[in-house]
Ligand code: SPV
């Protein structure tokens with residue numbers, strides 16, 4: 001029997017050390033994250049929808065998000081953590097989602113306690129949440145239909161995002177753990193890490209904690225780990241780098257009339273061939 005090409009997310013987490021996860025929207029970005037040293041790749045709903053110039057608002061279907069996550073996983077030697085938004089509907093949608101993602105070789109999914117259709121966490125102020133009981137039921141559903149014991153379900157609370165208190169976030173996360181969540185994700189769009197630190201100070205460690213430090217970028221990984229965080233998702237920096245880099249390159253080529261001025265700052269074609277693993281493919285034809 002051939003051994004799997006990648007470890008499941010649960011075993012990566014068990015291996016210890018901080019698990020650093022980079023957001024991506026296609027296999028190329030995912031492989032670049034792996035090459036940089038990241039332990040896993042986040043198939044970000046923001047990135048995947050932005051890659052199609054669509055809002056991160058439950059517009060793409062589960063099948064489209066799954067296809068994207070599966071493309072990334074096929075190219076990787078590290079696990080994908082699939083951002084599955086709200087689970088794409090109610091309990092039945094969640095059950096279907098877990099079966100489909102697991103069948104495609106995805107070993108970890110994340111669901112958030114917003115209402116379907118959801119809106120990206122950085123849009124607006126008072127996003128509405130599902131009741132604690134209804135979201136706990138989704139977590140319970142997800143855990144009840146997974147076929148491998150290793151499949152990993154992250155319960156993400158948007159309590160802080162929607163203006164609720166740290167106490168409410170804790171109460172929700174406790175309920176999600178009781179429903180079977182393998183980890184909790186505490187999301188915040190505060191400009192500092194104070195809210196998340198307050199949450200961590202009261203968290204009893206019953207499950208690992210995941211954070212997404214987009215709006216508080218100056219929190220060094222060593223301090224994040226010392227505060228009790230197990231998994232850090234750098235969710236959208238890759239996408240933002242692509243936007244800035246492509247914009248600059250295209251504008252510069254158009255402005256200057258030739259490509260000389262950008263040649264030193266863009267990858268050479270040989271680099272692209274390596275990412276395509278061209279030489280391995282050519283052996284098949286030798
Ligand atoms: C994503 O990357 O799609 C996320 C994180 O869910 S956030 O954009 O902050 O909601």
Ligand code: MG
Pocket residue numbers: 044045046056083085
């Ligand atoms: Mg998302």
